[in-house]
Amino acid sequence: MLYLLFAVPPMLLALYAQWRVQSAFRQYSQVPNAQRLNGFDVARILMRNEGLEYVQVESIPGELTDHYDPRGKVMRLSQGSQAPSVAAMAIVAHELGHAAQDKQDYVWLRARAGIVGIANIGSQLGSILFFIGLMLAAFSRGPMGLQIAWAGVILFSAAVAFTLVTLPVEFNASARAREMLVRNGLVTQQELGQVGSVLNAAALTYVAAAAQAVSQLLYFIFVLIGANRSDD
Amino acid sequence: MEEDLRRRLVYGIISLILTSLAAWLATYLTNKILGEPEE
Secondary structure, three states, X not given: OHHXXXXXXXXHHHHHHHHHHHHHHHHHHOOEOOOOOOHHHHHHHHHHHOOOOOOEEEEEOOOOOOEEEOOOOEEEEEHHHHOOEHHHHHHHHHHHHHHHHHHOOOHHHHHHHHXXXXXXXXXXXXXXXXXXXXXXXXXXXXXXXXXXXXXXXXXXXXXXXXXXXXXXXXXXXXHHHHHHHHHOOOOOHHHHHHHHHHHHHHHHHHHHHHHHHHHHHHHHHHHHHXXXXXXX | OHHHHHHHHHXXXXXXXXXXXXXXXXXXXXXXXXXXXXX
């Protein structure tokens, strides 16, 4: 029952954020930008003027699957981001914001890259260890079960840290995106507001993901503290 | 049984209130940091 309080609000928040980003993307995909530049044109202009010519641009299937890969210095754009729309412009500029972070060795991007490995392990193994530990604690005497569960919590907190470190990375990429678009004269004042709608909606999904992870971690801790007390 | 139902209802209502608060706060902070978008 308690799990509902920890799980339902963040889950609904995540669904709300997903709905917001999809509806903003759909809305502004229908709005052509004033200069009729498609995603590749925007990428070309920004890369040339921002000293990011070395970034490779590739297509990727799916909707909103766009990303920048810092290892290969590749920006991958989905079909929707290749159209001459305001939404495409926002997304391309955002991904190039990550490329600019990478170029400047942005501290949070570096931190995120540093913990991605342990975070991946933590997100998969952390919960499993937690539940195995709880089962052991329930069916056997001795502290081993709870110790395993706490180890799971510590591992899982690496995944939580990852979602938290992602926030400054994504917010900063969106701020850079706006600046780049203005600096290069690619947006009108009205378009800047529309770009903001797409970028803010996208940022909300990362906030929701972080809230979900933090809430799950708090639930794990809450359960284990309760289990410790009942053991005393 | 009735007590259980009442408790579930209270938990459900609290969940919805928390969701609304979280959604408002997340949107407010995002807009504060990134700037107000066009509505």
